Amino acid sequence: MARTHGKPRKRHGKDRLTPEERERRVAEHRAQAERTAAERAERRAQREERGRQRAGRIDVLRQLSRERRRLLDRIVDVFGPWSDEGDGLRRAVKTAYNAADATMSSVAGTRRMVEEACADHERSIAEAREHSLNELYGDFVPRLFGAAYGRVERSGLIDDVTFPLLRDLALCVFFGDDEGRHGILGALKRDHRMLYESIPLSRTLTGRLADVSTPHGQWLDLSMFREFSIGEPVPKDEENIIPIITGTAVELLVRGTSVETAGSDRIFGNARKAAVHVGKAREESCWERMVVHGTDAERAEAAVFLGAMECTYRSGQKYETPPPDSVATQHILSMSSTLQRFLDSRGGISSAGVEFRQEAFTPYVIRAEGDFLTPDTLWDCKVKGRKPEGKDLLQVLCYWILGVGSGDPTFDAVDRIGIVNPRLGKAWITRVQDVPRGVVLKAASYIIGYDSGDPRRTRIQARLDRQSLA
Structure with a gap:
């Protein structure tokens, strides 16, 4: 029978498949499909495993590269580029880290050896530097303490930890490094209070x-x-003058009564010096006259301004103040009167x-x-x-x-x-x-x-x- 397009040829007679043959062929096809699927899955797993191994190796190589670079830089920093000992350490690092089968575990010994060698060299350099600094500048410490050095030394407050701090403090004082001086004093005050209190700081x-x-x-x-x-x-409620200036103004009002016997230089000398420094010398001379010869309100106001100058001289920081209001003026006059009567008594x-x-x-x-x-x-x-x-x-x-x-x-x-x-x-x-x-x-x-x-x-x-x- 001729085969028509698109239709399977009909089997007749002996060409027909028996049911058993059909089942066998179907089973063979299924088995082949399963084997093919398994082979594909195995090949896929192998590819994934190779990818993971490749990625892991890349990570290891990157770690080795970073570690190798770090160690080589550290060797140069510690030993310098032309040191024989540094050359030997660099060769050991390159040999260990460039090996084809190098891992972080296999180079651990080399890494430990390099770190210990660098630490030992740094320690020896620090000791040599400390020794040379002590030889060059150690005498600055006794000079800083003056006569107090022997007392502090006998007390046991100076040791291997505190002596370098004192030496550096002496150098800061000698070279006028105020920022370094304040930093060292802060460390001494925080960590070595007794020693800090024994330092003569003028x-x-x-x-x-x-x-x-x-x-x-x-x-x-x-x-x-x-x-x-x-x-x-x-x-002291509602006063517009800060307490330190108020107190100084009260004192100056009472001192002003002794100008004729003590002299104006004795009474107002500090305020004069501060006024010259801040550019208020002319105003200061007017305030002096008002404190002695002015009305009560004028005396209180002048005493406040002179008190600001006095505080500026004592502290080294510029004090500014407004004129006293009526409440502050009354309080200053009242306290100065009480103080004057008491001292007279x-x-x-x-x-x-x-x-x-x-x-x-x-x-x-x-x-x-x-x-x-x-x-x-x-x-x-x-x-x-x-x-x-x-x-x-x-x-x-x-x-x-x-x-x-x-x-x-x-x-x-x-x-x-x-x-x-x-x-x-x-x-x-x-x-x-x-x-x-x-x-x-x-x-x-x-x-x-x-x-x-x-x-x-x-x-x-x-x-x-x-x-x-x-």
Whole structure:
């Protein structure tokens, strides 16, 4: 039978497939299809595995390349480009990392060897540099400390950690590197507080006291002082002048009453210096005249401006202030009147703006100025809205130590110290002999720097002995 287009040829007779033959052929086709699918799946898996292996090897090669570059750069940084030892290490790195079968595990030994060699070389260089710096600049440390170096060295505060800091501090001082100096002092203050407090930093007395920690109960306590009232309290609400300038203005108004006896240079000398520095010398001379000869309102206003100049001189920072308003003016006049009456009741002002002889000062304290002397008492004036604290009491004691230690005869009859606060309307006073002797001598040595054997310390001890026998 002829085959027509598109239709299968019909099988007749013996050409027809039996059912069993048909089933066998179908099974063979199915088996072949399954084998083909399995082979394709296997080839696909093999390709994926080769891809993963290739990607893993690429990652390893990249890691090896980065590590190799890092080690070679480190060798050059540590040993330099022409060092024989560095050449040997570079060859070892290239041999290990360029191997065809190199892995991160196989090069671990080489990496460890290079790191240890570089660390040892850096350590030896640092030790050699430290030794050379100590030889060249180590004597700057004793020069920085001056007479205090031996005391600090014997105390065990200087060791292998702190000596380099002190040497670098001395170099910063020598070369005028203020930024480096402040950074090193900050590190010493944070990590080596006792050593920081023993460094003579050429401070004012107020700055020195700010550097020293004074735990409660270890120095002076207000219970050692007798308290009494000197007038009505003055509130500080609604004043338009900051407290530090207000307090200085009150002092200057009272000092102004002593211009004829003490002289204007003694009373207004600091304000004059600051005014010249900030370009207000002409205004300052007008303020001086108003403080002495002006009306009450003019005196208060001039005292405020002079107080800003005084604060500028003491701190080294420029102080600006507006004119006092009516409330501030009234408060300043009231407090100055209370302070004046109180000092008159104590025998009058012997000295306003207490200055100390140059021989009183040390590398720890290079400048200080007390407030008032009456015939037997050294007074410090405060106008804060709180009672005196430990450092306030310690400040007035240190004034007495500076005066007596310098041998100034002005202090021969001064055997009391006190704090007066016209804002609170209170004053506190004590005899120096009632202050524990150990506290006085500790303040003389630890804060001011009068060590054992110092003639100034000897004067203080002799004075304490005489007062205890009186």
